[in-house]
Every structure is written in structure tokens, then in C-alpha cells.
Amino acid sequence: MSIPLNVLNQVFELQQKINGLPDAHSFERNFNRLFSLFEEEGFVLQNPYNEPYTESRTDCEASIVGQPASKMRISKVLKPVIYQKKDAQLQLVQKAVVIVEKM
Numbered sequence: 001m002s003i004p005l006n007v008l009n010q011v012f013e014l015q016q017k018i019n020g021l022p023d024a025h026s027f028e029r030n031f032n033r034l035f036s037l038f039e040e041e042g043f044v045l046q047n048p049y050n051e052p053y054t055e056s057r058t059d060c061e062a063s064i065v066g067q068p069a070s071k072m073r074i075s076k077v078l079k080p081v082i083y084q085k086k087d088a089q090l091q092l093v094q095k096a097v098v099i100v101e102k103m
Helices: 005-018 024-040
Strands: 043-046 060-064 072-079 081-086 089-094 096-102
Touching: 005 024, 005 043, 005 072, 005 089, 024 043, 060 072
Parallel strands: 060 096
Antiparallel strands: 043 081, 072 096, 081 089
């Protein structure tokens, strides 16, 4: 079974929207199970939220809010980084789409 990238992105987006709700913790187990199923199929999703960003970073496509600065961070993730395990190695199959701003 192969999981289409748009399904992975939709589950990630749902998780992000639910995280803003008061009872978000009640969905945590369900999302953990889904992400475990994805990993069983060889997919690894990474959320780079709040990580440092530099223009040399190759796993993200970024839109910069304001003026570029020497120290920037990822302030919003629209799509996660997605890797797929092939031959015991991780291959990048989707770059994250992120919003970046000055720290």
C-alpha cells in the first residue's frame, strides 16, 4: 500500500488545526497512531516549526515575513517535510512549505 502525499498533508493540516482547540490533547493518541501507520509504510513527517532557518536549508521552501535577517525562525508550517525510507535510507519526497520571520 502506498499513501499519497496529499493524504499525509491533509492529516498534518488537521493536526495543526486541532492543536489550537481546548481539548486538543484528546486527539493526540489518534494522531500518534496515524503517524505510526505512515512510518510503517516508510513515510516520516517532520514539523520544522520554531526551528532556525537559513537560506542554505534545503528541506524547506520559505516565504519571509518582513526583512531578511541573520537569525530567522520558522513561525508557521503549511506543509511538513516528508521523507520516505527506501533501501534503509531516507529520501526527501516533499519539502516543507513554511513562513519565516526574524527571531
